[in-house]
Amino acid sequence: MNPIAIAQYGLIAASNRFAESAQKVATMSVEGMDIDLVREVVDMKLAQAGVSANAAVMRTADQMQGVVLDILV
Numbered sequence: 001m002n003p004i005a006i007a008q009y010g011l012i013a014a015s016n017r018f019a020e021s022a023q024k025v026a027t028m029s030v031e032g033m034d035i036d037l038v039r040e041v042v043d044m045k046l047a048q049a050g051v052s053a054n055a056a057v058m059r060t061a062d063q064m065q066g067v068v069l070d071i072l073v
Helices: 003-026 037-072
Strands: none
Touching: 003 037
């Protein structure tokens, strides 16, 4: 199990989630589109938290690999 690869997939998923919400907000003014702005802002904030969490996982995994390499050398 590679934590960096898992975090990369998490970053992609969060980025896609943010992009989908942003697209909905951008098309709010199109007639016939019933968009819940509050829900979309919440989705964007959740996506932002997902990016932050996955980036933290990547940093921690990188630091742990560095420590292991320092021990082995």
